[in-house]
Every structure is written in structure tokens, then in C-alpha cells.
Amino acid sequence: MRQHRLFRIFEPASVAVIGATPRQGSVGFQVLHNLQAAGFKGAIYPVNRNHDSILGLTCYPSIVDIDAPVDLVVMAIPAERIPNAMRKCIARRVGGVVVISAGFGEVGPFGRQLQDEITGLARQARIPLVGPNCLGVMRPSLGLNATFAHSEVRKGPVALVSQSGAFCTALLDSAWSGGRGFSAVASLGATADVDFGQVLDYLSIDNQTRSILLYIEGVDDARAFLSGLRAAARLKPVVVIKPGRHQAGQRAAVTHTGGHRGSDEVFNAALERAGAVRVHTVNQLLAAANTLSSGVRLKGSRLAIVTNGGGPGVMAADQAAELEVPLATLSDGSIRALAEVLPSHWSHTHPVDLLGDADPQRYEQALSIVLEDPNVDGVLVLLTPQGVTEPTACAEAVIEAARGSRKPVLACWMGQDQVREGRWKLQREGIPHFNSPEAGVNGFGYLAAYHRNQQKLLQAPPPLAGHRQARAESARAIIGAALAEGRPHLDPLEARAALSAFDIPVSRAINVTSPEEARRAAETLGLPVVLKINSPDIARKSDVGGVRLDVREAESVASVYREILAAVEEKIPEAVIDGVTVESMEHRPHAREVVVAIERDAVFGPVIRFGQGGMAADILAGTSVAIPPLNVFLCEELIQRSSAERLLSGHRFLPPANRKALIELLMRASELACELPEIDLLLMNPVLVDEEGLMAVDAWMAIAPCASDRGRYGHMAIHPYPEGLSSSLTSRDGRTFNVRPIRPEDAVIERRFVDGLSAESKYFRFMYGMGDISPGMLARFTQIDYDREMALVVVADDGTEDACLKAVARYVANPGGESCEFALAVADDMQRQGIGGQLMERLMELASAQGFLEMDGDVLAQNVKMLKLCRKLGFSLRRDPDDAEIMQVTRSLDSYAATAVV
Template identity: 40%
Template sequence: MKAHYLTPLFDPRAIAVIGGSETPGSVGEKVMRNLLELAYSGKVFPVNLRHDTVFGLPTVKKISQVDTKIDLAILTSPSNTLVGLIDDCGKAAIRFVMIMSWDFVGTDTKGKVLLDQIIARARQYGMRILGPTAFGFVRAPSKLLACNYQGKVKNGSMALVSQSSAVTSAILDWAESHELGFSSVVSLGAAADIDVGDVLDYLVADPKTKSILLYIEDLKDARLFMSALRAASRSKAVLALKVGRYDNIPRFGRTHSERLIGSDDVFDVALKRAGVLRLHSINQLFTAARVLDGSYKTKGRRLAIITNGIGAGMMAVDRAHELHVQLPRLSDDTIAQLDALLPPQAQHHNPVDILGDAGAERFKAATEIVLRDPNIDGVLIVFTPQTGTDDMATAQAMIELRKTSDKPLLLSWIGGKKVQDSRKLLSKAQCAHFPAPENAVEVFYSLASWQYNQQLLLQTPSPIGEMEAPDFETARLIIDNVLAAGRDVLDEVESKALLRAFHIPVTQTVRAKNADDAVTAAMGLGLPVALKIDADVILHKTDIDGVVLNLASLVQVASESNKMLARARGLLGAEHVRGLVIQPMHGKKSGRELMVGVSRDRAFGPVITFGFGGVTVEVFNDVAVSLPPLNEYLADNLIRRTRVKQMLGAFRNQPPVDLDAVKMVLMRVSEMVCELPHIQQMDINPLVADENGVIAVDARVIIAPVPSKIRRYSHMAIHPYPAHLASVTQLKNGMPMALRPVRPEDAELVATFISNLSEESRYNRFMSTLKTLPQALLARFTQLDYTREMAIAATVDSGAGELIIGVARFTANPDRDSCEFAVVIDDRWQGKGLGGRLMDALFNAARDMNLKVIEGEVLSSNKTMLAFMKHLGFSIGPHPEDDGLKWVVKQLD
């Protein structure tokens, strides 16, 4: 694969500092000092109109005078020079520019106009802009401090990406005092061009980065952000801190769902779906940074506490109960070993009190025993300095123990002066230690939450099992007819017809223009019935007493119909009242009223809501949200996050509801919003559920037109499984074969496929003879982000189950116009026409993503593949970076 497109920016071989100077306190002076004092290995060229040298380096007056190819230009000169300097850099074929002008203000009108001019000029030259930023960036492994920062940055495995220069500087200052290192530090500033998603995309491919901290204030492209975030989380721990959690913009929602969703709720579930742990304060970020750099992980929420002071231990116990961290009973074997080790007066259960005189050896032995307990996922040591204790020896014992177990070992050293030296020792060893036991419990809770979020990340919903396919033709016809009539709101009959097209059970609903029609409808439906107003300017019928339930006689139907029509015409105007709708009562004696809804988030698109239903839905505000697409696991998770979940089980004389039916509705609604980008808002309220199933009693859908050439699923923050790309075909010999996109659950099939390849085929594909893929690479090959990559598997029925016999894949390039591909076929299945069919399927998938060019690299020695590429219409040329490879390119028509 070619180097990442941001490599010249973050690992440049030559840098020009325009405005580089020796003027004390200037940005140009700080940047030059940082570049030179840390002994950056690349070349540095200061550009200065007034001085012949800067810190001993000869200067040039214009960038065009530099005779070396410049990868990165850093602009530190006044903002009124920027447009001209962008032109100069563009003419010099410089592709990356970082703006660090001290007087640039991008928030006022003048600054925004200037920024628009700069970006427009940059695009003319194919140039990317980082900033404007007051800080810059750091690549510690390369000894590159391209920043306006006074201090040291230690090399480490964690990256920091921030939208605030001030927060970036504060974190680095804290990290320096705690000997915490970074692989990269990037302050995006105004992020006029290069944004969070771009930098995350680079860090995914960076082998020097193992974990990522994010500080976020706003998002420009949620789709790119989610795509890059999900890719990063598959292989690296990612933590995020976002400010601006409270949205003060007034909301005038037209459905319950819209009023109940706040943008921060959606951002929260987006991070969870991306496998990211969200932080809520700068203090949490600081403490989490220690854990990230230590690569701590936990497989559950079961914590054991060991202390030499029960009062201090109970602080941790209280916080654990508040966060629902489990403090399980230790196993009988563990308790027996503690009985043999500890004095009789010690407490041998969880929390374990080893008494105030415990020395380092007692701490170490007790911790070793508890770490081995199968009921425990992590251990917290709470140390208090007392007579007989040795804080330094105990700290050293914990440092050694941490290397012997894969369970997190968290340390709380309570005190001040007496433990300050041992705290420094723990910091130097990169142990997770905290001044208060509550902080340690919070971090353990965060570790468990992150592990849980990783399970959400793995969910890639496929089509709904063996269930009947939706009636897309009817659904689209309903929407087209409403839009053609100049309306954006489907009435109840139309809304229920749309639900019925997706096989969601609904009550039968009949229109009536007057009381006589209502009586006739009631006779046909059977008593008792519900009567509702049908008007085009009212969304919630109960606001005008437009709903009457349990009408048990025809006389009641006639009387209530006349009163309802008169009342509605008086309040709304006769021209807005179409008539009435009548439906039978649902008859669910043990039914629970639920609400399922859809709304649109400004950044993340469609959002699905679930919670308590009925007319009091907004009073109780019992609602959880999730991003589509949903599968059964995600639907169950959505339900479990509400209080109404407690009402769905058996209680008193009420039987439990059919929970599978409720989950099916959620998945059907997910399918609906994925396939129908027109849907802006929707309420199914109430959705009545009992032991026999569910039924939608009322529904309302709001739609909007979409562009005729809109890309499929472009309205989604998370791309659904592209089931429409699956097909069934046959090989030359007539043997049936399926072609389908790869799913996360294919990991074992892909591993078997790789192991069955010959050494030559493995070398041609991976440039290595490895027989098995590392787990991280296997996850990377099967946990796809369908927004920007695709893998098509060719499968056959082996008699013992499905067998993968070939895989073709591509990844879209940053230009979103081209992609890089790879293909490999099981040696036993070559020469059977598989390659051509597989590549045709890949071409179709690339066209589906609106890509125009497909390209890739082939070993120069692989004559068979090169001939195959030529047969498929690829042009073959030299590789831009490796003489042992050929670069093949095909235009997709």
C-alpha cells in the first residue's frame, strides 16, 4: 500500500518556516527553536525578508528560492500576507501548509472572509491546510516539534488530537510533570481544511500510535469522523472529551422524538457505537491518559479491593456501588489462601483488609492471590502510610506484579509528603496510580465501559434474518404521492401504510368524512372503536381533544363524531379538517404503551428513539437513542437503557411482553430509515406490546425530498451492511457460487482461507509467507467500514458449511474519487473463471460508491496477475515508490 496521504505533513523530509526569525517571543522564533533544539533530522529552511541567517541557517526571501522539494510550509508571518504566500507555496508545488500566524482571528467576519480566500486558493493548487492553529503539531518519535510550545514532549505510544491550542498546552504541561509520552500531538485550531477525521485516519495507519486521546468542540463531517473513529477503535484504544454538551438552541419539534433528542445524547451513542470511551472532564482525561499509555484492559466489571485501612477501602466501595461496579465474593480457594496468609483479625472477603501494619511482602502476596481469582477482572490497591508500612517497597512490588497479569492493577496511594517519592516511582514505571480511591474506581469503570463499547463497535447489522423482505415499491409510491401533493406530513392512514410495507403490525384504520360514514365504518370494524380527528395542521390530536377511545355503541360513535368535527373546525378552520379516522380498539388487556421514533440529528443524521409511550411521553421523558443500522443485539441494548424495560417483564398478574416482537419493530424501523432517506421524523406512539406481540395504534411520518442522484446510504452516519451487492452466480463448470460483502463474523472463514493458500499466493498478496494473520490484521480484514472500503468474498458450499475461495477488496483514497484494490484466490480454485467474476463484483461495488478509478500494486515477478490485469483493461506502469512492484490503473465507466 502507498504511504498515507498525510505522511508528508506529519513526517516531512524538508520544512520551510515562512516568517522564521530570532525575535524573542515571536511564533517564528519558537517554531525555529523547537525544530532545531530537538535535533529534527529533516532539513529546515527559514524564509525571512530582513535577515540573512536565522539561528545560523541561511535564509531566502521567497519560497521559490529554495532548491529542495519542500513537504511542509509553516506560515508564521502576519495574516495580511497569507493569500500571497499560499500562491507562492502553490507555485512551488508544496502540498501541505500549516498556518500559525499570531494575529489570525478566524471567528470574526473579516477572518472568515480571509479564511475562505485561503481555502479557495489552496484548492486550486491541490494543497491541504492545517489550522489556522496557535499550537501546531508534534511527532515525538521523529523529534519533530513543529509547534509554538515551550516545554518538553516525551516520546510515547499515545496520540493527542485537540481542537484547542490552550487545552493542548495544558495537557502537555501536565504530561511532562507525570513523565507521560506521546507519539503525536495535533492541535487542529480552526480546522478550516484538515479535520479530526483526517488526522484519525492517519493515526490508524501509524504503527507508533497505540492509543488516542481526543478533545472535541465541534464536528464538520460526522460521516468522515465516524468512519475514521471506527477504524481507529478497531485496533487502538480511543478516548474522547467533548465540550458544549448542553444545546441552548430552542427546539420546536413536530414529533415527540424530535423534542426528546438533544445533540449531546446522539454524540454519546455515536461514540459508543464507534467503540470509544467518552470522558466528561479534563481531570478524567488526565487520569485516563495514564491508563491508556499503559495499555490496560479489562474483560468485565468485577473489581476486588485490597487495603491496609478499611476506612479508605470503604471510600472505594461506596464509589463502586454508585457506578454499578461489581464487588463479587472471592472464590473459596482465594479465601482459603488469604486465611493462611493474613492475621486472623484481617478481613478476608471483598474488600480485603490486610491491616495497617502490612509490609510490602504481605501486600504483594495478597495481591498475587486475588489477581488469580477467576471471579475478578481487576484489582485496586488502596495504600495508606502507617507504622510498619514501606511505601517505596510496596510500590516496587506492585510495579513487578503488574508485569505478571493481564488484569488491570490500579493503585491509590493516599497521603501527601510521606508517599510523594513512591508516587514518582509509580509514575516513572507508568503505573496507573491515583491520589484518591474514588478516582481509581472511576477509571476501572471507564475501562469496563470501553470494553463494552468495543462490543457495540463489532455490530454490523445484516439483513433481518429469514424475515419477509419489505415492499419497497409501495413504500416509495406512498412517499412520492405525498411529495407530489406538496405535503411533507403523512397522515395516519398513509403513515400506517408505510409501516405495513415494512411488515410492522398496525391497527386497521378507515377514513370517514362525517358522522354517518363513521357509523358505517364502526359497523364494519366491530365495536368498540377509537375515533380520531383527521386534519392537516395538527400533529398531536390530543392537543384539541381529537381522540376518543372505547366507543362501545353506534350512538356514541355518531355523537362523538359530530362533537369532534365541530370542535376541530372551530379551532383549526373547516378548510383544514378532512374528517375522521376510525379504528378498532387493540384489545390488549395486558398491553404496555411504548414509543418508537425517528429524528434527524444535525451532524449524525437519522436517530432511532425508544421508550415509554402514550400521551405523557414527554412528561416522563423515559427515552433512549441509538444510531441505525440496528441488529438484535443493538435493539436489545436500546431497550435495556430505558426505565420502561422494567415494565416489559412479568409483574403482579401481568405476563411478560413478547420482547422479540418489540426488537423486530426497532429493526424494521432501522431498515426503513436506512432505505428511505426521505424520512426526517417519525412517531409510532403508542406501540402497544403484550405477550402475543405488538401493534402500532398511531403513527406519524414527516418526509422531505432528496436529490435524484443521492448516493445510497449517504444520509447515514454508519453505513449499513450493503446486502444489495450480494449475488448468486456460478463458475465455468456450473458450480453455484455466492458473491457477498465480508461481515465481521467471517473472521474464522477468512483465517481458514488464508491458511489454505500456497506460500506463493500468500507472498503475492501480503508480500510475506505468513500462514496465519495476526488477530489485529484479521479484524482489520473483516470489520469493514462500508463508507470507504469493501471486501467481496466468493463462497461455495463445501458440504461442511460455507467456504471462502476468493476475496477482492478495495479502500477508497482520500480524494473519494479513486480506490486501491487487492485480490487473492484459493490456489485450488484458480482457472475456473472465479477471478473475472470477483473483479466484476468489485468494480460494481466501486461504482456504487461513485468511484471513478481503481488502482493497485502487483509484484513485478507475478506475471500471471499482470496478464490478468491487462485482460481486465488495467494499464500497467512503474510503481511510484518501489521498483519491485508495478502500478496498475483502470478507469471505471
């Protein structure tokens, strides 16, 4: 693998400080001092034309005067001087730049112009630029402290990435006091070039980092952010804190970093979909990192509480209720087993109160019983140092009981001096410890949220069904015609037609412009009917008297038509009236009213909303939200979180609503959001759902052009599974195989494929002696981000229990996005059958269609067959100047027509 774009930012062999100065209290002095004080072993070059030496180091008048390689440059000079300094860094071919200086986008148009200038220079030269207006970067294991922070930093397993330098310094100080350390620290400031996505991508493969903390004020590129976040969260826990949950905080965040406003609710949904955990305070951030980095994991969310004090147990139960963490219901067998080992006056319920005289044996026996209960997913053990309590011995008992269980155990030893040794023993054994019952429940909540969000991360919604692919074109044509006419909305009939193209059940309607037409339409549809005003200026028809329900007599239709027009004329005389729609009246005595909507978020693009329908002034205020694309699992989860969930269950004489039909509707809405980027707002309200099925009886769609240079799904924060790419190929011996993009559910056959390769094939593919594939690698191979990578698989007996992989070809975008790196593996029994070349041809076509200009790769010099194939495919070959055993292969993709649908 090539070095990551940020390698020389986080692992430099040399650092130059432009703006270094001997003046104490200045940023330039503090950065230079920190590099020395932290023990950086590489070369340090102060740059200042006014000094010969600073802090005992030779000082250079300019970066171009340094006669040795410079990996990292830190700039601490006035903003207006930085463009010229950047040009010199480009001439010097430095590896990366950190701009600490302020005075850019946050100060107005001139600052924004300067920021755009230095960003353009950096990108043109392919030099990563961190900042501007940032604290800097740290790599404690290297002694690298390229910041102006005054805090000392220990080495540790947690990485910190923040937009706010002030937040960094506060957290570093708190971590030092608490004995915590960091694998890396990056203050990104304005994220003009290097953003969260790139840093997360680097940290995801960093073997020093076990968990990642993020402080985010705003997201500029939702696709890049979620791409990096999902890649990292697949491999290690990511915990996020974001201010701006309310309007005042949002305004402050925008002023500070220029971050986009967007919806905090949508941001939260995006984090959940990416597998990350969100917290709201600094203490929660550190506690969540501590809990998740311990390696403890959940398979459910039911918490049991074991305590030697009733009060702390009640406090923990209350906190569980606040966080909606379900308390476990102990089985009858567990209650009987506990009764045999506990005093007769124990609580006999949950929380399990061991009483104030609980000894170590009682703790061990009770905890072992509770952990064996199938209704329990995890246990919080509490201890208060009462008169006869032995905190240290009880901690040892808990450790012993937990050792044989696969369920997580969390502990809270309340107090100070008496419990100190017990806490230390618990922490040493990897049992997360907290100082209060509430904090312990919070810790379990982080585990539950992580488990829940990781399930969301694994979801890969299916492609658009074939028949809807063709019919979707009619919906695109309707929207295109409306936009060409300058209309911001579809009329009711057009909206219904667009929904019908995606198999969404919608009531029949006829638009009329006279009382007589209204009567004829009613007779055509069949009485009773509904009449609604048709106006592009009126979204809420009921508010202006524009709706009449259940009109049962043909003689009444004409008069109702006139009444509607009169009511609307009185309330909104300036409204443009296109007529009145006559619609079938749906009679569903058991129906519940729900709303399904698509709206466009300022940051994350289209989102799906679901909730209780009706005539509320702000019908979307009580809805739950999800980021498309969706599948059955995600739709079910969206329903469960919604205000409509309790309405859908059966009660008394009301049968349960048809949940399957509702899930289908949400999946069709997801397809609409994916395939029709011009939708600004789609409101299906109400949708009537009963035990038989559902019907959308009203639809209102606002549209707007959606410019994107990212291709068909450029408006999406998460790239859908690429439909239309399945094909077949034939081997030289006449066998035919299916070729398609890889899916997460291919993990089983991917494992069999990799484990079945010969030692030589594995070595040629991975360039090191490899045993069985690890779970982390398996996730990385099968849960891919189709926006920046592609893996085509050749499958025999696809879709059956006997399915097996025969070859895999993949590309991954190189940093900068202009080129990609490829890899190819072919099963040993399929080599010399011509499938590797066919697969690579298709992969190159897709890479070209995605906008990549070049494809490259590293091939072992002894891999003669692969080098021969590369020559045949038009790759140029050259020996790696740093490693004679590796051949670097490169091919331009200009010759491929960008015809593939990606």
C-alpha cells in the same frame, strides 16, 4: 501500500516557514525557534522577503525560490495574503500546508470567503491543508515541532488531536510536568480541509501511536469522522473529550470553531458505537489514556475492591455506585477461602478489608483468591500507609499475584513519600496506578466503557430482508407523493401504510369525515374503537381533546365524533381538519406503553429513540438513543439503557413483556431510518407490548427532502451492510460459489484463508514475508467501513459449518476520495480457475458505482500472473520510479456503468 496523504505533514524531510521573522514574541519567530530547539534533522527554510537570514538560517524571499524539495509549509502571515502564498505552494509542489494564521471563518463572511478560497486551492492541487487558526503539528520522534507553543514535548506512545490550540498548550504543559510524552500532536483549528477522520486514519496505522486523545468542539462531516474513528478504535484505544454538553458550552464552541450544534446525547451515542471512550475533564483524559494504553483489558464489568482501610474501601464503593460500575458478589467459596487466610475480624463481605496490619503475604493471598472468583472481572487494590504497613513489599506482593491472572488489576497506593517506590514498581510492571480510590474506580470505568463500546464497534447489522426490499418501494412512493404536494407530514393512514411496509404491527384505522361514516367504520372494524382527530397541524392529539378511547356502543360513535371536532375547534380554530380516524381498540390487560421514534440529528443524521411511552409533554426527553443501523445486540443494549427497562420485567401477576417482539420492532425502525431518508421525525407512541407481542396504536411522521450526493445511504453516519450485492460465479471446472461483501463474522474463515495461503501467495499479496495473520490485521480485513472500502469474498458452502473462502478482492479509498487502491488474493487450489478476473470485474463495477474515477494498485514485478490479469482487465502498467521491484497499475473506471447498489 501507497504513502498516506498526511505522510509529509507528520514525517517531513524539510519544512518551510512562510512568515518567519527575527522578532521575538511573534508567531513566525516561535515556529522557527521551535523547529531548531526540538532538534529537527531535516532542512528548515525561513521565507521572508525582508531578511537574508534568520536564526542563522538562509532566508528566501518566496517559497518558489527554494531550490530543493519542500515537504511541509507552515504559514504565519496575515489571512489576506495566504491565497497568493497557496498558489506559490502549488506551483512549488509542496507536500502539505499548515495554516496557523487566524482571520478566517471565525471572523465573518469575508473570512469565510478566504477560507473557502484556500481550501479550494488545496483540494484542487491535492495538497493537505491543516487549519486555519491552529497551533500546528508535532512529531517528537523526528524533532518536529511546527507550532508556536512554548511547551517542551517528550516522545511517548500517545497521540493528541485537538481543535483548540489553547487546549493543546495546556495539556502539553501538564503532560511535561507529569512525565508523559506524545507520538504526535495535531491542532486542527477550523478543520477546513484535513479533519479528524483523516488524522485518525493516519494514526490508526502509525506504529508509534498506542492510544489517541481527541479534543473536539464540533463535527462537520459525520460520516468521515466516524469512518476514521472506527478505523482507529479497532486497532488502538481512542479517548475523547468534548465540551458543549450544555447549551452555554455549545454556543461557545460554535463561536470558537464554527462547529455544528447537534445533540450531545447523540454525539455520545456515536462515540460509543465507534468504540471510543468519552471523558469530561483533562485529568480524566490523561488517566484514561494511561489506563487504556497499558494494554489491560476487561471481559466484564464487575469490580472487586481489596483494601487495608475501611474508609478508602467505602469511598471506592460509593464512586462505583455513582458511575454505575457493578461491584462483584464474591462466591461462597471465595468467602471461605478468604476466611482461612485473613484474621477472624476481617470484613467478611465486599469490599474485602484486609485490616490495617495487613502484610505482603495477606495482600498476595487475598488478591489471588479474589482473582480466581468467577464473579470478578477486575480488582482495585488499595493501600494506606499505616503504622506496620510495608508499601513497597505489598506492591511486590500485588505484582506477584497479578502476574498469573488474565484479569486486570488496578492499584491505588495513597500518600506520598512512603508509597513512592511501591507506585513506581506497580507502574513499571504495567499495573495502572491512581492517587485516590475514586480515580481508581474511574480507571476501571474506562476499561469497562472501552470493553462495552468495543462490542458495539464489532456489530454489523444484517441487510434489509428481501421481501421488505420490494415493499419498501411502496413506502417511498407514499412519501414522494406527499412531498410533491408540499406536505410536511403523512396523514395517519399513510404513516400506518409506511410502517406496515416494514412489517411493523400497527392498529387498523379508517379516516372518516362525517358522523355516519364514523359509525359505519366502527361497525367495520368491530367495537370497541378509538376516535382521533386527523390534522396535519396537531401532533399531540390528546392535548386538544382530540382522542376518545374505548368507545363501546355504535350509537355513541357519532356523538363522540362531534365532540372531538367541537373540542378541537375551540382550542385550535385555525387547524386544518382532514377528518377523524376510527381505529381498533387494542385490549391488552398486561400491556406496557413504550415509545419508539426516529429523529434527524443536525450532525449524525437519523437516530433511534426508545423509552417509556405515554402522554408526557416531552415524551422523548427520557428516551435512550442509538445510531442506526441496529442489530439484535444493539437493540437489546438500547432497551437496557432505557427508562422502560424496569417496566418490561415480570412482577407480581404481570408476566414479562415479549422482548423478542420489541427487538424486532427496533430493528424494523432501524430499517425505516436507513431506507427512508426523508423521515424528519417518526413517533410511534404508544406501542403496547405484552407477553404475546406488541402493537403500535399511533404513528406520526414528519417528512422533509434529504439531499445527499453520497448515494443511497448518504444520510447515514454509519453505512449499513450493502444489501443486494450477493451473487454467484462459476469456476472453469464448473463449481459454483457465492460472492458477497465481507462481514465481521467472517473473521474465522478469513483467518483460515490467509493462514492457508502458500508463502509465495502471501508474499505476492502483502509484499513481505508474513506469518500467521495478527488479530489487528484480521479486524482490519473483516470489520470494514463500506463507505470507503469494499471487500468481496468468494465462499464455498456459505452459511454452513464447512464454509471457506476461496478468494478476496478489496478496494480502499485513496486520500481525496477520487481513486481507490485494490488488492486481490486467490487460494492456491483455485488459481487458474478464472475466479480472480470475475471477482475484479465486479469490484470495479462497485467502485465505479461508488463514484471512484480510477483504480490503482502496486504489484510485485515478479508476480507474472497478476500482471497478466491486470493487462487483461485494461490496467496500464509502469515501473515504480522509487522501487524497481514494484509495478504501478492503474485503470480508469469511466467505462463502468454505475448500476451497482452500494
